[in-house]
Amino acid sequence: MTETKDRSSTRPIRVLIGKPGLDGHDRGAKVVARALRDAGMEVIYTGLHQTPEEIVEAALQEDVDVVGLSILSGAHNTLVPRVIELLRQQGMEDVQVMVGGIVPEEDAEQLRALGVVAVFGPGTETEEIVRFTRSCARGA
Amino acid sequence: MSLGEQILQGDRRALARALTLVENDLPQADEVIREVFGHTGRAIVVGITGAPGVGKSTLVDRLAGYFLAQGRQVGILAVDPSSPFSGGALLGDRVRMEGRGSGVFMRSLAARGHLGGLARATPRAIQLLEAAGKDLILLETVGAGQSEVDVMGYADTTIVVVVPGLGDDVQAFKAGILEIGDVFVVNKADRPGADQTMRELRQMLSLGPRLPWQPPVLAAKAQTGEGIEEIAAAILQHKESTERNPEMLQRHAREAERFLREALADRLVADAVARAKAADKWESLVDDVARRRKDPAWAARELAEGEGLQ
Ligand code: B12
Ligand SMILES: Nc1nc2c(ncn2[C@@H]2O[C@H](COP(=O)(O)OP(=O)(O)OP(=O)(O)O)[C@@H](O)[C@H]2O)c(=O)[nH]1
Ligand SMILES: [Mg+2]
Numbered sequence: 412m413t414e415t416k417d418r419s420s421t422r423p424i425r426v427l428i429g430k431p432g433l434d435g436h437d438r439g440a441k442v443v444a445r446a447l448r449d450a451g452m453e454v455i456y457t458g459l460h461q462t463p464e465e466i467v468e469a470a471l472q473e474d475v476d477v478v479g480l481s482i483l484s485g486a487h488n489t490l491v492p493r494v495i496e497l498l499r500q501q502g503m504e505d506v507q508v509m510v511g512g513i514v515p516e517e518d519a520e521q522l523r524a525l526g527v528v529a530v531f532g533p534g535t536e537t538e539e540i541v542r543f544t545r546s547c548a549r550g551a
Numbered sequence: 552m553s554l555g556e557q558i559l560q561g562d563r564r565a566l567a568r569a570l571t572l573v574e575n576d577l578p579q580a581d582e583v584i585r586e587v588f589g590h591t592g593r594a595i596v597v598g599i600t601g602a603p604g605v606g607k608s609t610l611v612d613r614l615a616g617y618f619l620a621q622g623r624q625v626g627i628l629a630v631d632p633s634s635p636f637s638g639g640a641l642l643g644d645r646v647r648m649e650g651r652g653s654g655v656f657m658r659s660l661a662a663r664g665h666l667g668g669l670a671r672a673t674p675r676a677i678q679l680l681e682a683a684g685k686d687l688i689l690l691e692t693v694g695a696g697q698s699e700v701d702v703m704g705y706a707d708t709t710i711v712v713v714v715p716g717l718g719d720d721v722q723a724f725k726a727g728i729l730e731i732g733d734v735f736v737v738n739k740a741d742r743p744g745a746d747q748t749m750r751e752l753r754q755m756l757s758l759g760p761r762l763p764w765q766p767p768v769l770a771a772k773a774q775t776g777e778g779i780e781e782i783a784a785a786i787l788q789h790k791e792s793t794e795r796n797p798e799m800l801q802r803h804a805r806e807a808e809r810f811l812r813e814a815l816a817d818r819l820v821a822d823a824v825a826r827a828k829a830a831d832k833w834e835s836l837v838d839d840v841a842r843r844r845k846d847p848a849w850a851a852r853e854l855a856e857g858e859g860l861q
Pocket of ligand 2: 602603604605606607608609610644647693694738739740741742771772773774775
């Protein structure tokens, strides 16, 4: 415990990992959450079955830099646009959104067009996710 | 409008941003706190401590729901440990929270190396929630089971949560946890052994000093919400009891001096280090201590007395 104030310390990147919808696949979300934690980030994990409203409210209260959505249910085309819309309504355009899970490439393209910064599929190395999260949070 | 004014008007985003400022201990944090300090110190702060997995977050969630229904403005602070290796943290207490929308404001805090079960920013985070109008704040500590005594310094009421069948219960109760509890909760009372744990706990407590407030031992099943009403009632009774008994030190009296001391220490240390660095003395003093040429207290005295700095 350092008792002196170190005012030059850099702020840790804060990331929210959410599982919107009824999708019960949580391995990927947990793997990613742990990898980001081990890379020095503060990761808020919200658990399963969150509504887009709950995820955005949590992102607001936790003042995160990045929201990561893990979706393997196929419902990404409704859930992701809703999250982005709600972030916009709250004036949180500066929060970066990334998506992981099972997302066909043509859908991924559409999500990116909506403002999602990246979509990661099965087999992605966690190092790549860490590197990307760092760069997009820094740029925020 | 300044950040402080926005918080006082109930702007949740401003509150969230100010919490980040105090967590990161940025200079702007001092400004915000200065603006809102007159509006702090008004909430009932309830600390919830206990070993990992005993059900603290579930209990916090149910208490939040209960007090919300009573018309209270509820805030939650949940502290989790930071990894000593990476500095990162997995903040998972939200998993137990039911969606209450914007009705409850919850913030997860990483301990960031601070010992004692809380984050360094905890007192200021409490102040910000109070400034935003929260009148009941639930504060969940790191689940370490021991050395979490910090919480009693910040809370009006400290709840110690235990579960039945922890093996050698008496051992757990010895770890200093008996002294800090104002209310004891035996959670997971749906499991066998709850009655025995309650008996043992009551017996151990009866050996303690006789105080104006005798900590109750309550059973709960946080998952189903059983026992929540009784715990809420005990919180309010304890609050009343401390207000009636001037001999029981209240939070604000305890806090004021400590806050001032801590702020002063921060200030003096920062100034002294800056002065030493400006005089090119800091590095060599650190080196002297590292090489055992000087002991830390001696080196500190040299600095404090300004030796060789003029
Ligand atoms: C294990 C598994 C299960 C387990 C889940 C256990 C658990 N707790 O997670 C069980 C058996 C319960 C299960 C059930 C079902 N499953 Co299943 N399941 C799988 C399987 C085989 C592997 C998923 C997995 O855990 N992978 C390991 C993790 C580490 O990888 P990942 O999740 O993909 O995550 C990586 C990336 O996607 C990315 N990522 C993921 N999330 C995030 C988040 C962020 C922020 C970032 C940056 C990156 C990121 O990074 C990770 C690391 O590379 C997949 C097939 C597959 N190969 O993907 C099917 C699969 C996902 N399941 C499928 C289905 C249909 C089901 C069921 C509906 C089956 C049924 N008919 O009952 C049920 C539904 C359960 C429910 N409630 O949702 C389908 C989904 C089809 C679709 N979306 O179009 C799949 C694709 C199988 C298939 N080919 O049909 N399943
Ligand atoms: N059987 C039973 N399980 C419960 C009860 N209350 C909570 N749990 C479960 O206990 C587990 C841990 O609950 P949490 O609320 O996360 O415990 P915690 O003390 O906050 O845990 P940490 O923050 O990790 O220290 C979860 O699986 C809960 O569902 C209860 O009354 N009975
Ligand atoms: Mg918890």
